Amino acid sequence: MPTYSLSFQNTHFEIIEQSNQLWLTATDIAKALGYQKRDAVTQIFERNSDEFTGQMTETLRMSASGNYQKTVRIFSLRGAHLIAMFSRTSAAKEFRKWVLDVLDREIQKPQNNQNPTLLNNAKRACERVSQRENQSYNELLALKETFAQLEHSSRIAQNQISDLLTSHHSKRDHIAHIYLAHQVMVV
Template sequence: MQQYNTASNQGNSSQALATLSFNGNTLQLVTKNGQIWMTSADIAKALDYADVRSVTKIYSRNAEEFTSAMTTVVKLTTKGFGNGNSEKDTRIFSLRGCHLIAMFARTKIAKDFRKWVLDILDREVSTPVIEQPPAITDADWMRYSRSMTIPEMAQFTGHSEQQVINALHDIIGSPARTTNPAPVMTPELQHALDQFWGFIATQNIANLNHSDKQHELAISIPEVYELAESWQLPETSLLYKALRLSDTPRFYRANTVIASALIGRSRRVWVFVRSLSQTAIAKV
């Protein structure tokens, strides 16, 4: 585990929250709306990049993956020549934003930094943090609703399921309920599932699974269709409905971006959960 410590900062408390040490580097934290944020320069330092522009390039290449709750530009006071200070536009990242930057990073220390951000940074800062869900725009909610269920949106944004429902109700203008009728597994959908998992059973799952977790299957649907003949798999529109009803392995998340354990970069996948004792797909 990386060594870490905290120290109160005696400077401008409206900007600086505390300093932390990660892998021998002192990082200056920023507070915004009661949340912990970090500058591009400090993230670059933590990820062992010599040039802060490496983080800027990562963000620019993957900007569509970041929400307003993950990154923003603020004016920070910086020390100038002599005793003078000046304000400078600076891009900062929340804890979720720091984690996503590290998911795209290719340095050796990136994995340790991801763990540190999630497991240590938000618990070990000496100054208490106001635990409020980050502000999310209407456009963000609409984008999430196209690919996530209500529980998934709640987990991703840090809101309660009822808060998600209320937000969608305000945007869409129609009542939403926590309990919806369970989707029905029709013979057509069951056949689509059988086709899909039957084809997967003929393949080497190790070459298709982008997750490094033993109990997960993270599958890129387009990759599967590239391997199959047209008659071997159902229409994608039908399959996407059927996969949400998959029980063995159990459907977990749709159309989500992860850091692929196969190709070493981000990949959009569907995630399923299998039991720890399940070693093959041939039985599903």
């Protein structure tokens, strides 16, 4: 659902906020990069799709007018930057700088929309693991899943996860190992 807009040179982006990230439409990126064809960015993506992850691009069904819905390709800020890396237009270099500046601002924003329930679940899971010598496979798997949910559903700051891990000294290395194993699986 569009919430606000950004501008690059003469192009006004309608931002789509999804999964607590900002996404840009392929059509808006094409305009910003100076392409005449509206599907130029989609063509760039299709030629280089093996370099994009699922966190960089998606397709959405959006209402166009009345009951008509169209499929729209959207890109995260990282995905938009990668598109600009493949672009050979004169605006591409400036666009790359601009999108990185926007990304930097997003990263530095206070994390006000965190999911406190998930964070509390992670704290309780860490406490359970740190209090027991022997954990079952299911308990360790549940902890890994809690980290996955935190990462996916909440814009939790890395330092909060770090604080959570280090607050349980007796099993800190064990919990950190589980978290790092989750990180490797996500990438």
